[in-house]
Amino acid sequence: MxxxxxxxxxxxxxxxxxxxxxxxxxxxxxxxxPGPINTPFDANMVQADTPMPVYAQRRRTFEDVMAEAVRETPRPA
Known part of the structure; x- marks a missing residue:
């Protein structure tokens, strides 16, 4: 994040x-x-080649929050 x-x-x-x-x-x-818009933003996030395990929980939380935020917003059209 x-x-x-x-x-x-x-x-x-x-x-x-x-x-x-x-x-x-x-x-x-x-x-x-602009505020959040329902786009494939969460699907296009770049992942680290070698993610550090110490950040695993925070990373999952961020990914979950972003996915939920995108789902609950209007489409760009």
Missing amino acids: AVYVSTKHAVEGYSESLDHEVREHGVRILLVE
Whole structure:
């Protein structure tokens, strides 16, 4: 989950910084962060080649939470 959350935070930070840099040129940056959408996100998550056993329970919890969140959300259409 840390990788997912940290990459979202990185995009947000980059967008805010870029907005400040280009604002003086009349350009604004807008970041749209939609809520969950029913996509195959959970099925496309990359798994580690050699997962560390110490994280097995947290990994299962994250996978279960993501699968449930995706199931209960609207389709993209």
